[in-house]
Amino acid sequence: MPAAIRPLEEVLDLLLETFTSDGYDGASLARISEVTGLGKSSLYHHFPRGKVEMITKVLRHLEQQLEQALFAPMRTKESPKKKLDAMLATIDAFYAGGKKACLLERACASVDRAQFRRPLQHVFLVWIAALESLCLEAGVPPDAAKSRAQDALVRIEGALVLAAAINDTAPFRRALDQLRSSLLSK
Amino acid sequence: MPAAIRPLEEVLDLLLETFTSDGYDGASLARISEVTGLGKSSLYHHFPRGKVEMITKVLRHLEQQLEQALFAPMRTKESPKKKLDAMLATIDAFYAGGKKACLLERACASVDRAQFRRPLQHVFLVWIAALESLCLEAGVPPDAAKSRAQDALVRIEGALVLAAAINDTAPFRRALDQLRSSLLSK
DNA sequence: GTCTATACGTGGATAGAC
DNA sequence: GTCTATCCACGTATAGAC
Numbered sequence: 001m002p003a004a005i006r007p008l009e010e011v012l013d014l015l016l017e018t019f020t021s022d023g024y025d026g027a028s029l030a031r032i033s034e035v036t037g038l039g040k041s042s043l044y045h046h047f048p049r050g051k052v053e054m055i056t057k058v059l060r061h062l063e064q065q066l067e068q069a070l071f072a073p074m075r076t077k078e079s080p081k082k083k084l085d086a087m088l089a090t091i092d093a094f095y096a097g098g099k100k101a102c103l104l105e106r107a108c109a110s111v112d113r114a115q116f117r118r119p120l121q122h123v124f125l126v127w128i129a130a131l132e133s134l135c136l137e138a139g140v141p142p143d144a145a146k147s148r149a150q151d152a153l154v155r156i157e158g159a160l161v162l163a164a165a166i167n168d169t170a171p172f173r174r175a176l177d178q179l180r181s182s183l184l185s186k
Numbered sequence: 187m188p189a190a191i192r193p194l195e196e197v198l199d200l201l202l203e204t205f206t207s208d209g210y211d212g213a214s215l216a217r218i219s220e221v222t223g224l225g226k227s228s229l230y231h232h233f234p235r236g237k238v239e240m241i242t243k244v245l246r247h248l249e250q251q252l253e254q255a256l257f258a259p260m261r262t263k264e265s266p267k268k269k270l271d272a273m274l275a276t277i278d279a280f281y282a283g284g285k286k287a288c289l290l291e292r293a294c295a296s297v298d299r300a301q302f303r304r305p306l307q308h309v310f311l312v313w314i315a316a317l318e319s320l321c322l323e324a325g326v327p328p329d330a331a332k333s334r335a336q337d338a339l340v341r342i343e344g345a346l347v348l349a350a351a352i353n354d355t356a357p358f359r360r361a362l363d364q365l366r367s368s369l370l371s372k
Numbered sequence: 373g374t375c376t377a378t379a380c381g382t383g384g385a386t387a388g389a390c
Numbered sequence: 391g392t393c394t395a396t397c398c399a400c401g402t403a404t405a406g407a408c
Contacts, residue, residue, distance in 0.1 A: 022297070150348060150356070161340075215402065236402065
């Protein structure tokens with residue numbers, strides 16, 4: 001596979017951004033073409049199955065980003081508490097303090113979600129697993145760790161929805177604060 | 187305004203259902219026509235501004251439904267605890283135990299959301315206000331009541347998103363359980 | 373109020389030259 | 391790998407008869 005003019009990585013970053021802000025349905029090929037600087041034919045060269053293939057690869061790309069930015073730091077030898085704080089700071093920055101939407105949530109609500117259900121679900125499951133590990137490491141009882149992890153994502157996603165809907169980032173900031181103080185408590 | 191063949195109320199119920207399951211973007215006029223049994227022209231007779239007017243009226247309709255089913259019962263003389271339990275049971279049924287999506291969340295993620303931002307925001311604010319009142323009545327400190335109310339919606343919306351994404355209603359059931367046990371605590 | 377027919381734009385997707 | 395040009399389906403929306 002010869003190197004493309006614009007590295008695929010970079011294209012995926014742009015697609016991630018576009019799908020996040022415009023939604024999967026709202027991101028038209030015309031818009032995507034504009035954003036990436038690639039003509040439609042070029043896009044179909046890289047993604048023969050069209051938009052479905054784009055979002056699928058974007059989801060994998062996002063998963064890799066999360067792996068590097070969130071999950072990998074959680075496997076270091078730092079104290080769980082410090083790792084939690086670091087993770088929350090990263091999340092805070094990633095969602096611009098609650099001003100930015102979440103690609104995952106947007107994708108869940110899209111018309112064609114059935115066509116990329118699996119990769120979408122996978123990102124959530126990986127994220128939950130990472131949080132569960134952290135809980136276990138901090139001494140949270142095994143039968144409670146998974147629920148805790150799921151509930152953390154519930155709060156993050158829900159807070160992003162509400163913050164956008166009422167145009168107030170307070171719910172998001174509180175959600176992170178609450179996770180900071182209670183996710184790892186026994 | 188002469189009575190329509192099919193009462194407008196009933197049409198709005200059908201639209202609510204369709205927008206919820208298919209999303210605003212995914213609900214095409216063809217589909218809406220099919221579901222309601224009204225031809226496209228009839229739809230434009232009732233909703234001259236098209237889909238935007240439909241969703242706007244559906245949101246108002248939903249607000250009235252919530253008023254009757256959720257908010258009005260909260261203003262009775264029952265104990266706050268009993269009223270909370272009743273509300274959670276209604277919510278549980280409304281979202282089919284976490285299997286059904288939330289129109290509000292779907293609408294938030296739609297392409298044309300800017301065109302019905304206000305009515306959408308209004309439903310959230312009314313709901314939050316109702317929860318806040320209940321908190322205050324139960325003796326939750328005034329400076330905490332609003333946050334509590336917002337956080338309750340965060341959990342409900344977030345749980346619906348996650349439950350759908352990972353195809354597991356457990357997060358939703360837990361969210362309601364947690365609200366039952368902690369929303370009104372001091 | 374409802375219907376049939378249709379206009380018009382834009383969506384995703386392709387063909388074929390370079 | 392990228393471009394221009396184009397296809398077709400479907401989207402919303404409208405016209406005009408009944």
